Amino acid sequence: MSEIRVRFAPSPTGYLHIGGLRTALYNYLFAKRNGGKFVLRIEDTDQTRFVEGAIENLIHSLEWAGIKYDEGVFIEDGHIVERGEYGPYVQSKRLPIYRKYVDELLEKGHAYYCFCSKDRLEAVREEQKIKGMVPKYDGFCRNIPLEDARKRVAAGEEHVVRLKLPYNRDIHFHDLVRGDITINTNDIDDQVLLKSDGYPTYHMAVVVDDQLMGITHIVRGEEWLPSTPKHIYLYEAFGWEKPTYVHLPTVLNKERKKLSKRHGDVSVDDFRTKGYLPEGLVNYLALVGWSPEDNEEILSMEDMVERFSFERVSKTGGIFDKDKLDWVNGHYIRSKSVEEISALSVPYLVEAGFIDDVFVNENEEWLNILIDTVREGMSTLSELPEKVDFIFKDKLQIEEEAYAEHLENENAKVLMQAIKAELEKIDMIDMEYAKGFMKLIQGATGIKGKNLFMPVRVALTGSAHGPELVNVLYLLGKDRIISRADAILNR
Secondary structure, eight states: OOOOEEEEOOOSSSSOBHHHHHHHHHHHHHHHHTTOEEEEOBOOOOGGGOOTTHHHHHHHHHHHHTOOOSEEEEEETTEEEEESTTOOOBGGGOHHHHHHHHHHHHHHTSEEEEOOOHHHHHHHHHHHHHTTOOOOOOOTTTTSOHHHHHHHHHTTOOOEEEEOOOSSOEEEEEETTTEEEEEEGGGSOOOEEEOTTSOBOHHHHHHHHHHHTTOOEEEEEGGGGGGHHHHHHHHHHHTOOOOEEEEEOOEEOTTSSBOOGGGSOOBHHHHHHTTOOHHHHHHHHHTSSBOOTTOOOOOOHHHHHHHOOGGGBOSSOEEOOHHHHHHHHHHHHHHSOHHHHHHHHHHHHHHTTSOOHHHHHHOHHHHHHHHHHHGGGOSSGGGHHHHHHHHHOSSOOOOHHHHHHHTSSHHHHHHHHHHHHHHTTOSOOOHHHHHHHHHHHHHHHOOOTHHHHHHHHHHHHSSSSOSOHHHHHHHHHHHHHHHHHHHHHHO
16 A cells, blocks of 8 residues: 555635634544654645635644644744655746646636636526526536637637536545545536636645645545545546545534634634643644544543544544543643643733733742642643732722631630731741641631631632642731731721
8 A cells, every 4th residue: 555645625714613624634644653744734725715824824833733844834943845756835936737637628628718707607596496497507608618718718709618517427436534424416516716816725635636646545624525526527538536535523512503703712722821821722622523433531642542433433524522531631631731821821821911921920939839739630731811810909899708717706806916026026938837837826826727727718719619728828928918817807
């Protein structure tokens, strides 16, 4: 068997969608599992929808996700470059190549010039809809002799080139996810191959590029399934061997509709900004439509490469469950070193206005302890400011129920006075002092157990439940603790 070659070929019409990331991931896993090559190609033939910065976003998103490709379009020193033997890898640079193959189809009688105006095409489709027919091109220009058509083209008449499908012919192909599929040509349109602006359509360019770039497996979304017979016919018309097809199930929301911007975050950038780790997002996304044989849910990239196969990909759309994503992401937040999570989390604290760059540079250990104190309950990094705001607030909001249960008594007053008296003896709280602090208060007051710890916790954090009290004492420091004890005494 020849070397497996797959490609991810998005259009630069916006930032990388979460469904696109999964398609890239499955291509990558399949290539790596089989010792093949993974190519990144840019399909920019629809120039009207081109979005500035989309190619750069695509490359950065794949890099962030840890999805490494072997050839295609890269960024070097801030510039887009191409590497590989099969370039150009940007379709708008390949127009003469497409023109050559369009001419070949015209000569062989597998394509024809079409001169129909937009008004005529719309009228035909409207009439077909009224009659209950499937709207498609009616073949009006199919039988114009090639020489006559060329004269009209030479005279400057606006035109496109269409694929000339045979009538009433079954086209068969095998899909690694969907199995054997048959579609009759009578149910398919004579697809436009070359637009009036001289650019090829997706259908023409994708076949030529995949053939010339040696692509062996086409792994793409199921929305391209109805177009596949046209592509197979093009391979046949050129005398080329068709590749293997893999059509992936759509990523759906909980209402089983295609995940779209109307339903919230859908771009990789959205999830990155929200504080999802690449390991968490990629791990979860792999499971939206695929599962390993042992149904293991926490998988590193290496694990996925080792276990991936299209036989385990579902035929039905995968539901994108944010709660499950949060659970997976939380696992990675807890499993990484505190130094790594701290470095990734600090920008959220800076953005919230809690700290600045000077503070970051001077308080590395304090920040590491802060992150380690609260990360057990975190699902995303963006939750951090909310989790730690009790540390930074000058005026603490105390839960009414917790206040009533633990601080509206003489016991609490005694504890607050003892805390103040003890802290007046020292200059600052280090971790060693924090570890022995509650024993000092117990010794000074004779109060112990729940009656000791709960009032202090509520007074310092505002809640009866929360992080390790030793860490809280260290993080708050002498002055803030005294201030909070005073607030209870004054209340």
